[in-house]
Amino acid sequence: MSTSTGAGVITSAPSSSSVAAAGAANISSMRQKVIRPAPSEIEYKNMRFLITDRPTDQNIQHYIQELKKHKVKDVVRVCEPTYKIEELRSEGIDVTDLAFEDGTSPPA
Numbered sequence: 001m002s003t004s005t006g007a008g009v010i011t012s013a014p015s016s017s018s019v020a021a022a023g024a025a026n027i028s029s030m031r032q033k034v035i036r037p038a039p040s041e042i043e044y045k046n047m048r049f050l051i052t053d054r055p056t057d058q059n060i061q062h063y064i065q066e067l068k069k070h071k072v073k074d075v076v077r078v079c080e081p082t083y084k085i086e087e088l089r090s091e092g093i094d095v096t097d098l099a100f101e102d103g104t105s106p107p108a
Helices: 016-034 058-068 087-092
Strands: 040-044 047-051 074-077 092-099
Touching: 058 087, 087 092
Parallel strands: 074 092
Antiparallel strands: 040 047
């Protein structure tokens, strides 16, 4: 997984929409600094997956913002719990635990 940043060149006075876009880019950049590594979206046939690092109670709100941005409705935790699920559920996101050891296959 790698992330890249882009730079733009303004050749004339910026419009209010380009200033708003720059502000949104800065907010997105700040969110990516809080969520490391950056989330990866995978699409396969009619399924979409958003792969993230595991959040903590201290940064769960940043993850919730990212999940909502991608219209996530279900989270499957495949690692040891590091956050409480109440905040996710209060935002309409269901959580299922399916933890398994690193380097092994998920349970059948």
